[in-house]
Amino acid sequence: MRSHNANPNNKKTEADEILDLFGLPKDLFLGMPLLSMAGNRSLCVSNHRGIRQYSSEMIVIAAKPFSIQITGRNLCIPDFSKDQVEITGYMEGISFIP
Amino acid sequence: MIRRLYRFATGVLTVRITGRGVTRFMNLCIKSGIHIWNVVCADNAQFTFCMYLKDLYELKPFLRKTHVKLRILKRAGIPFLLGQYRARKVFALVIFLVIGAVCWLSTRVWRIEVVGNSFIGEDVVLKYLKEQNITYGSAKDCIDNDELELSLRQDFDEIIWASVYTEGTKLVVHIQEKIASDRPQETGDVCMDLVASRDAQIVSIITRHGAAQVVSGDEVHAGDILVSGRQEILDDNGEVKEYYYQSADADVMGHVVYDYEDWIPEKLSLEQKTGQVQNQYYMIFGNYQWMLPKLYADYDQYETLDSKKQLCLMQSFYLPVFYGHITYMEQKTVEVTLTKDEVKALALEHLEQYLEDLEENGVSIFDKNVMIEKVGANYHIYGEISASESIAKPALTEILPQPSAAQEEESDESE
Numbered sequence: 077m078r079s080h081n082a083n084p085n086n087k088k089t090e091a092d093e094i095l096d097l098f099g100l101p102k103d104l105f106l107g108m109p110l111l112s113m114a115g116n117r118s119l120c121v122s123n124h125r126g127i128r129q130y131s132s133e134m135i136v137i138a139a140k141p142f143s144i145q146i147t148g149r150n151l152c153i154p155d156f157s158k159d160q161v162e163i164t165g166y167m168e169g170i171s172f173i174p
Numbered sequence: 175m176i177r178r179l180y181r182f183a184t185g186v187l188t189v190r191i192t193g194r195g196v197t198r199f200m201n202l203c204i205k206s207g208i209h210i211w212n213v214v215c216a217d218n219a220q221f222t223f224c225m226y227l228k229d230l231y232e233l234k235p236f237l238r239k240t241h242v243k244l245r246i247l248k249r250a251g252i253p254f255l256l257g258q259y260r261a262r263k264v265f266a267l268v269i270f271l272v273i274g275a276v277c278w279l280s281t282r283v284w285r286i287e288v289v290g291n292s293f294i295g296e297d298v299v300l301k302y303l304k305e306q307n308i309t310y311g312s313a314k315d316c317i318d319n320d321e322l323e324l325s326l327r328q329d330f331d332e333i334i335w336a337s338v339y340t341e342g343t344k345l346v347v348h349i350q351e352k353i354a355s356d357r358p359q360e361t362g363d364v365c366m367d368l369v370a371s372r373d374a375q376i377v378s379i380i381t382r383h384g385a386a387q388v389v390s391g392d393e394v395h396a397g398d399i400l401v402s403g404r405q406e407i408l409d410d411n412g413e414v415k416e417y418y419y420q421s422a423d424a425d426v427m428g429h430v431v432y433d434y435e436d437w438i439p440e441k442l443s444l445e446q447k448t449g450q451v452q453n454q455y456y457m458i459f460g461n462y463q464w465m466l467p468k469l470y471a472d473y474d475q476y477e478t479l480d481s482k483k484q485l486c487l488m489q490s491f492y493l494p495v496f497y498g499h500i501t502y503m504e505q506k507t508v509e510v511t512l513t514k515d516e517v518k519a520l521a522l523e524h525l526e527q528y529l530e531d532l533e534e535n536g537v538s539i540f541d542k543n544v545m546i547e548k549v550g551a552n553y554h555i556y557g558e559i560s561a562s563e564s565i566a567k568p569a570l571t572e573i574l575p576q577p578s579a580a581q582e583e584e585s586d587e588s589e
Contacts, residue, residue: 126205127200127201132215153212154211157209
């Protein structure tokens with residue numbers, strides 16, 4: 077998976093190619109996070125690896141190839157389990173930190 | 175909702191964690207399968223969240239590892255309630271008994287309502303249900319609604335439609351009855367005439383079947399044939415060839431006179447209320463009845479009014495508990511001497527009631543001529559009421575031998 081991060085030309089890795097060939101979901105086979113949003117008020121992240129940083133303005137969630145940084149106002153976590161983390165609040169930006 | 179109930183049943187803790195490694199602590203919790211929710215960040219080194227009570231003891235190694243301090247802010251759920259009421263075992267037992275009793279009571283029928291009946295009395299339907307082993311306290315599961323609907327329709331000719339259903343602990347029997355017909359019922363092979371039910375003058379006659387024997391304006395007496403079920407078929411010579419029998423059917427309106435008579439005594443004994451009232455409260459549970467004693471002494475003469483209600487939780491959860499009160503209203507008998515005007519008013523009231531009863535029975539009032547006169551200590555009210563009403567009633571037709579058969583017999587005899 078390190079090869080996935082070290083991919084400066086944004087070329088597909090072998091694993092990507094195999095999954096694309098068979099049409100298999102990457103969140104299951106590569107452990108990539110699965111994000112589902114309802115507007116900018118609710119975000120649900122599956123396949124996470126915990127919280128790195130948490131405040132009412134910014135939450136950083138660790139995932140497999142990168143971290144997900146959510147910025148906004150009044151952010152809070154109504155549900156936090158091994159499988160998924162739910163974030164609510166007024167979200168202003170989502171960025172992926174390598 | 176189910177999740178909330180589960181949380182309440184298993185016990186929920188609201189905790190606050192402080193320290194430098196709070197995020198690491200939460201990540202360790204999550205990795206070991208501990209579910210947390212409502213995570214609120216006070217500052218970077220302080221969080222509050224909710225967790226299950228059963229997970230509390232698994233936190234110890236993580237607290238030590240991350241040097242985080244944990245403080246319980248709030249406890250909620252049944253395990254804490256049980257701990258709270260450990261010393262009140264009887265109370266808890268009573269609560270369980272009450273819950274059990276309510277559950278048992280909800281499986282029974284504690285009220286039966288009959289809807290839509292007008293000819294068939296409610297007591298008749300209730301008696302029928304009792305014969306079918308459906309009464310107060312019957313188990314709801316033992317009542318087959320479809321079968322009961324069918325048997326009601328089969329056993330009562332008047333019922334053309336029935337619906338049986340339960341609402342809470344109430345059994346509703348909804349029935350629809352046949353609309354009564356004014357026409358005489360079919361009598362099968364028996365031929366019927368229409369005869370006068372009382373002395374009258376015919377006002378109108380509309381014949382549907384049979385041979386009319388009277389016309390408008392004729393005077394008839396009780397028992398006279400109005401419409402005959404026997405019709406004569408004549409031959410070319412004008413002689414009766416054959417009798418044709420068919421039950422008569424007609425609307426015959428007659429002008430009748432009702433004699434009206436009423437006696438009103440000059441001195442009347444009236445029951446008058448004194449205004450003194452007292453209530454006696456009671457409660458009935460099954461076959462047991464508790465009645466509070468009266469607050470005052472019994473009246474010599476009184477009228478009672480019983481107001482009884484059934485205990486009902488919400489809209490349709492009736493329970494076998496009745497409550498109410500009996501109102502005792504004191505009365506005294508007073509002798510009143512009526513003036514002529516008062517007698518007139520009373521007589522008019524009686525007359526109007528009489529006329530109302532007549533009109534309810536389909537009688538149209540034309541005219542009324544009523545007099546009042548004093549006879550000794552009484553007033554005599556008398557007169558005549560002219561009215562129009564249906565005067566036809568069915569009676570068996572006299573069957574005569576057919577003329578052709580009679581002629582054959584005569585010819586045989588002559589031979």
